[in-house]
Amino acid sequence: MAQELIKDPYSFDFLALGPAMSERELEQGLLEHLRSLILELGKGFAFVGSQHHLEVGGQDYYLDLLFYHLRLRCFVIVELKIEDFRPEFAGKMNFYLSAVDAQLRHDSDAPSIGIILCKGKNEVIVEYALRDSTKPMGVAEYRLSAALPEPLQRELPTEAEFAREFPLMALVKLRIEVEREIRLLVADQTEAERPLALGPMLTELQRLGLAPQTADRLRNALQTMNPAAHGLDVESADASEATKVATAFLAELRAIRDSGSS
Known part of the structure; x- marks a missing residue:
């Protein structure tokens, strides 16, 4: 399901962010262009929330972006990273998927899917990190436009x-x-x-x-x-x-x- 759902890379040409952006700025930019983001993700995505709160073991955790896929009937967690993929990202996503399946997933829902969006990735490291994972997740890169969006070009x-x-x-x-x-x-x-x-x-x-x-x-x-x-x-x-x-x-x-x- 994860392979069917995830595209690589994702194009965020609609954002006007520089290389010094923070993860929070990336998230905020995607939320401000939510319609464009959903169109880029593909058909069937319904937005649930950003920084979605989960409590596990008396501790608070927050999901960057949470969606529900109407065709696959499952939750989709999107984690944003402004750096290249690291193996520990997969462990964190595995934890989030277990928590969402335990707390949010209904009996009729399919297992939740995780998408780790990174600035870059090494295919070998990704393969090793996901090889023994039993949770459906994938790693994809995102691309930012080198040019400013047309409305900004007119203003500058x-x-x-x-x-x-x-x-x-x-x-x-x-x-x-x-x-x-x-x-x-x-x-x-x-x-x-x-x-x-x-x-x-x-x-x-x-x-x-x-x-x-x-x-x-x-x-x-x-x-x-x-x-x-x-x-x-x-x-x-x-x-x-x-x-x-x-x-x-x-x-x-x-x-x-x-x-x-x-």
Whole structure:
């Protein structure tokens, strides 16, 4: 029955999950696309529940996904793994099948079936793990789509748009960090009212003798950074040069501040 029921691999192209997903995220994604999941599993599956609770020997256990197959007349347990198959997975599934057969299965039901869904598997290890098992279970792989689902593709920026916007975003972030570091350094040196704009603050820093050697280069870079901060387009070459200058200035500024506080 298990061989007849299980396909390999299962395709979860409808999910938008990265390689760093957790088992909980995989389960949640499948539940959010339950109709697509049932269509992929095949005809006859009826969803019973997720994290279905079982109590055995006074201890609590939870099944990832529990289905009932209307044609085979049996429960189907699906365990999700975000790693390659390991032999102990079969032992755990054997335990779950015994518990479901004892607690949920009716007299007219067929023995419950277990499906262990893994990221990958070694056929020899699977064969050895299941060779002497008396419970109907199988191991299958799942595949995630390398491409984003169409609805997400429409919502996200294109590669060209991202390439154009990212340098500006990085430049604006750098400008904010530079301004914050200058403000903190000037505040440590004087209690007088401090200028608010970045240009005058840089002048004040130079007056105090605390400006890095790259201060004049940063002043020139502000001609690119200020328009970017106001959402105006700047040339990519200018943005790249301003980013290099601001990064160097920021490193020198932090070194000066750290040496002054030590």
